[in-house]
Amino acid sequence: MIYDYLIVGCGLFGATFAHQATAAGKTCLIIEKSHHIAGHIHSAKVADIDVHVFGAHIFHTGNERVWAYVNQFATFNRFTNAPIANYKGKIYNLPFNMNTFYQMWGVTTPAEALAKLEEQRAEVQGEPANLEEQAIKLVGRDIYETLIKDYTEKQWGRPCKDLPAFIIRRLPVRLIFDNNYFNDPHQGIPVDGYDAMVQAMLGDTEVRLDTDYFSDQAYYDSLADKVLYTGPIDQFYNYRFGYLEYRSLRFETETLDQPNYQGNAVINYTDADTPYTRIIEHKHFNFGKQAKTVITREYPAEWQPGDEPYYPVNNAANQALFERYKQLAILEEKVFFGGRLAEYKYYNMDQVIDSALHLGDQING
Numbered sequence: 588m589i590y591d592y593l594i595v596g597c598g599l600f601g602a603t604f605a606h607q608a609t610a611a612g613k614t615c616l617i618i619e620k621s622h623h624i625a626g627h628i629h630s631a632k633v634a635d636i637d638v639h640v641f642g643a644h645i646f647h648t649g650n651e652r653v654w655a656y657v658n659q660f661a662t663f664n665r666f667t668n669a670p671i672a673n674y675k676g677k678i679y680n681l682p683f684n685m686n687t688f689y690q691m692w693g694v695t696t697p698a699e700a701l702a703k704l705e706e707q708r709a710e711v712q713g714e715p716a717n718l719e720e721q722a723i724k725l726v727g728r729d730i731y732e733t734l735i736k737d738y739t740e741k742q743w744g745r746p747c748k749d750l751p752a753f754i755i756r757r758l759p760v761r762l763i764f765d766n767n768y769f770n771d772p773h774q775g776i777p778v779d780g781y782d783a784m785v786q787a788m789l790g791d792t793e794v795r796l797d798t799d800y801f802s803d804q805a806y807y808d809s810l811a812d813k814v815l816y817t818g819p820i821d822q823f824y825n826y827r828f829g830y831l832e833y834r835s836l837r838f839e840t841e842t843l844d845q846p847n848y849q850g851n852a853v854i855n856y857t858d859a860d861t862p863y864t865r866i867i868e869h870k871h872f873n874f875g876k877q878a879k880t881v882i883t884r885e886y887p888a889e890w891q892p893g894d895e896p897y898y899p900v901n902n903a904a905n906q907a908l909f910e911r912y913k914q915l916a917i918l919e920e921k922v923f924f925g926g927r928l929a930e931y932k933y934y935n936m937d938q939v940i941d942s943a944l945h946l947g948d949q950i951n952g
């Protein structure tokens with residue numbers, strides 16, 4: 588064996604594990620099928636602006652170990668996610684807070700806002716039968732119809748009345764004037780971009796890009812004592828029980844000859860007539876002063892096998908299928924599995940790092 592570990596996939600999980608293993612004196616080879624490092628957090632420079640290629644990524648965490656860990660590799664700026672909703676040309680602040688309630692109803696005090704919310708919530712009594720009833724029960728009909736209904740229907744491609752209530756168990760409501768989307772104490776974007784952060788994690792670790800594990804699995808396995816696999820778990824087992832399903836996204840990116848298109852990094856379009864769900868203006872993640880700007884329109888898309896997987900569809904059927912694959916994975920002696928694709932799980936970046944650090948703790952001691 589040449590290496591202690593073969594790591595399949597150079598996303599955040601693979602890079603974190605490689606860093607931990609190397610620090611513990613182990614040798615690693617990373618193979619990555621795409622042409623870049625960093626997996627889904629990869630960004631590319633367009634018109635001197637960092638463009639988040641696989642969707643907007645904002646780092647936020649309440650995990651002190653993870654925050655200290657990432658700060659070894661990157662300096663984070665003070666970006667705070669404060670998305671805006673545009674409904675038929677009218678602007679609302681998100682998440683739902685006193686600014687939103689003022690814009691919606693003209694109320695100016697928390698007591699007035701609460702009275703309005705309670706009056707509207709009373710429309711649904713008892714157990715909500717679907718997502719529509721659940722949303723009205725949580726925030727009332729006005730907010731539901733203006734900020735949730737059409738946006739959610741675009742996202743899922745189905746009427747809210749046909750979607751299960753559990754999709755929105757909670758809709759945080761703030762009775763203060765605070766547009767910060769996240770509650771976590773730490774938030775920001777790496778000043779030099781996510782790829783530079785991942786590159787710093789990798790250090791001198793050998794990485795082979797454009798290298799698909801399945802092009803010669805036996806050969807790659809023969810190179811190392813153990814294998815960490817961060818690709819799709821169903822693919823590892825050649826889809827023998829069937830495909831795990833995902834929701835996908837389609838991005839339309841445009842460079843505009845103007846310095847500032849929309850004045851905010853993220854604007855959601857919550858009406859039915861606009862076909863995309865949101866527009867990202869990338870330079871605002873870094874307070875960019877470039878002469879041009881780059882925007883991305885984000886369209887939800889049906890996923891077909893072979894398409895880029897974005898969001899796992901964690902319904903009962905897919906979870907049951909995943910459990911069958913997981914039972915096979917548990918029996919593997921040489922291979923262990925981690926990350927969003929191998930665990931079929933929506934993970935935020937901090938959670939992926941935390942999970943990889945724990946795996947490193949267990950394996951490297």
Ligand SMILES: Cc1cc2nc3c(=O)[nH]c(=O)nc-3n(C[C@H](O)[C@H](O)[C@H](O)COP(=O)(O)OP(=O)(O)OC[C@H]3O[C@@H](n4cnc5c(N)ncnc54)[C@H](O)[C@@H]3O)c2cc1C
Nearest residue numbers: 596598599600620626627642644645800818926927935936
């Ligand atoms: C649209 C969107 C927005 C998001 N925004 C945020 C956000 O704002 N904040 C946040 O904290 N998190 C966000 N996330 C989550 C974040 O993207 C993930 O937590 C993170 O990218 C997961 O890292 P990973 O290493 O598990 O997976 P990945 O980044 O997918 O890495 C897996 C790697 O394995 C490679 N691979 C797969 N199969 C093979 C093979 N056969 N051979 C070789 N290589 C292979 C892939 O090419 C890929 O590079 C978002 C996710 C999505 C979908």
